[in-house]
Amino acid sequence: MKLRTKIALAMAGFMLFLLITSFGVAWLVSRQQIVDARYDVLRQALSLLEEDERNRQAVLSLHEDSVVLERQANGDWGIIGGEAEEGLRFPVDFGEPALIDDWFVIATSNGLGYAFQDAAVSETLRTLATIFLIIFLIAVAMTFIGSLWIVRQGLDPLRRLETTMERITESGTLETIDVGTSQDEVSTLATGFNQMIGRVEGSMEQQRRFVADVSHELKTPLTVIEGYAKLLRRWGQSDPAVRDEAIDHILTESRQMREDLIEPMLELSRFSSLEEIEAEAIELAELADQLTERFERSHGVRVPIEATGTWYGHRDSLQRLVVIFIDNSLKYATDTHVTMTPNRIEVRDHGTTLSDDARARLFDRFYRLDEARDRSGSGLGLAIAKEVADMNGWSIGSYANAPDGSIFFVAK
Numbered sequence: 001m002k003l004r005t006k007i008a009l010a011m012a013g014f015m016l017f018l019l020i021t022s023f024g025v026a027w028l029v030s031r032q033q034i035v036d037a038r039y040d041v042l043r044q045a046l047s048l049l050e051e052d053e054r055n056r057q058a059v060l061s062l063h064e065d066s067v068v069l070e071r072q073a074n075g076d077w078g079i080i081g082g083e084a085e086e087g088l089r090f091p092v093d094f095g096e097p098a099l100i101d102d103w104f105v106i107a108t109s110n111g112l113g114y115a116f117q118d119a120a121v122s123e124t125l126r127t128l129a130t131i132f133l134i135i136f137l138i139a140v141a142m143t144f145i146g147s148l149w150i151v152r153q154g155l156d157p158l159r160r161l162e163t164t165m166e167r168i169t170e171s172g173t174l175e176t177i178d179v180g181t182s183q184d185e186v187s188t189l190a191t192g193f194n195q196m197i198g199r200v201e202g203s204m205e206q207q208r209r210f211v212a213d214v215s216h217e218l219k220t221p222l223t224v225i226e227g228y229a230k231l232l233r234r235w236g237q238s239d240p241a242v243r244d245e246a247i248d249h250i251l252t253e254s255r256q257m258r259e260d261l262i263e264p265m266l267e268l269s270r271f272s273s274l275e276e277i278e279a280e281a282i283e284l285a286e287l288a289d290q291l292t293e294r295f296e297r298s299h300g301v302r303v304p305i306e307a308t309g310t311w312y313g314h315r316d317s318l319q320r321l322v323v324i325f326i327d328n329s330l331k332y333a334t335d336t337h338v339t340m341t342p343n344r345i346e347v348r349d350h351g352t353t354l355s356d357d358a359r360a361r362l363f364d365r366f367y368r369l370d371e372a373r374d375r376s377g378s379g380l381g382l383a384i385a386k387e388v389a390d391m392n393g394w395s396i397g398s399y400a401n402a403p404d405g406s407i408f409f410v411a412k
Contacts, residue, residue, distance in 0.1 A: 008147035015143040023132045031125055035099060038118060042097040042106040045114035059114050069105070069113030161190050174201050221257040225250050277314040277392060284311055284340040291322060291338075299330055309342035313412075317388045321396075322347070324385045325408045333405055343412045350405035359406075362398055385410075 045059040045066075060066045097106045102122050107113035152159075164175060176194040228246040236243035288307035296302050303326055311318060322338070325347040329336040333351030354362075361367045363386040389396035394410050401407045 005148070007151045008144055011147040012140055012144040016140055019136050019139055023136055027125075027129060027132055030128055034121055034124060038099075038104045038116075038121065039097040041116070042104055042114060046095065046097075046106050046108055049108045049112045049114060050110065062114075063116035063118070065118065066114065066116040069107065069115055071107075071111045071113075158189065161193055164193075174204075218257070221253045224253045228253075277317065279313050280315060282311045282313065282315050282318060284309055284342070287311075287319065287322075288338070288340060291319075291326065294323070295326060295330070301330060301336075303330075303336050303338060305338040305340065307338075307340035309340075311340070311342055311345075313394070314392055317392050318345075318410075321385045321388050321410055324381045325410075328381055329406075329408070335405070344409060345411075346407055346409045348401050348405070348407050350401065352406075353400070353404045354406065359398055359400075363396070 041062050045062055048059050049068075059068065095106070095109070097104065099105075099121075102117050102119045103115050104118060105113060105115040168174060174197050176197050228249045232243060232246035232250075236246055284307035288305040292303060292305055322340075322345060326336060326338065329347055329349040329351075333349035335348075335350045337348045339346045339348070363382045365380060365383040367383075386396055389410055394412055396408075396410045398406050398408045
């Protein structure tokens with residue numbers, strides 16, 4: 001059973017309960033009021049008959065179909081006057097009004113009784129019951145039909161969501177649904193579905209781009225390795241110089257592929273998979289000394305670093321980010337200078353003047369400037385820096401350093 005049918009049946013059932021309760025109470029109250037009005041006539045006749053038996057004619061005037069009763073030998077009551085049919089008997093209690101068929105009757109303790117026939121009461125009650133039944137059936141039917149329509153309109157985004165998901169399952173092509181202008185919970189669900197589809201599309205596009213970029217980046221070193229392997233197989237056995245040259249180039253390409261491509265990709269994946277990071281107080285002067293020693297040992301260059309204060313955050317993230325900035329500056333620029341404060345770190349240099357389009361793409365994966373296409377890097381360093389900054393909630397960017405060069409920064 002579909003959801004809209006279940007909701008419509010539930011609403012119709014609730015309306016059924018309300019109508020039965022309200023119509024039942026209304027019918028009982030109406031019947032009681034109608035009958036009580038006739039019982040008042042009976043009590044008035046009872047009072048007259050008990051006061052004086054000679055009031056028989058007076059009580060007959062209380063209602064046009066009145067009769068006076070007397071006690072029979074068998075204990076029942078029979079008509080002794082009036083225009084009613086002879087032989088009618090009414091088993092009634094003394095002093096208590098009663099309704100028997102269409103007859104309203106009451107008996108006194110002195111052997112007399114009073115009754116009148118009023119078929120209009122039964123007819124009125126039957127008419128009232130018929131009206132209530134018709135209204136009841138119409139109300140239940142309209143409630144069910146109206147509920148189906150309302151629920152169908154309300155669940156329309158959910159129905160479109162179901163249809164869209166079926167099409168996605170069958171075709172494998174992602175698509176969104178039209179939410180419209182409503183702001184209900186179902187529309188919120190549809191909006192969330194559209195956002196999820198957008199993220200999935202973005203992830204798939206990023207994955208396709210990533211695979212294409214990796215394939216492109218691996219193509220060159222693998223081609224070089226393959227070429228020198230063929231050279232080694234053809235002339236390497238007879239010519240030691242060719243053999244040594246081929247082995248050196250194969251080792252160089254393998255090491256460069258590992259250091260510039262595979263390890264950065266693994267590092268990028270590792271940072272992306274981190275769910276929790278531990279923040280701590282980082283003494284920037286101490287970090288500056290470690291970075292100065294590191295680059296002096298690895299690059300043979302003493303990088304000037306001005307550091308004051310304490311940075312609160314993830315130590316490995318901050319260190320890796322600054323290392324990427326400095327390493328990138330040493331590769332492609334000159335006059336590298338670093339400034340570190342508790343809320344902002346900047347790496348300044350002088351070198352290539354970048355266009356706005358080039359600077360906007362600096363943090364994209366595998367992006368390298370045309371001037372840098374010397375295969376000395378993979379183009380993943382700044383992408384890793386961006387991933388690290390986003391993970392820690394830091395802002396990262398770059399802008400021009402007058403008169404030339406760049407300033408890379410990370411800030412809280």
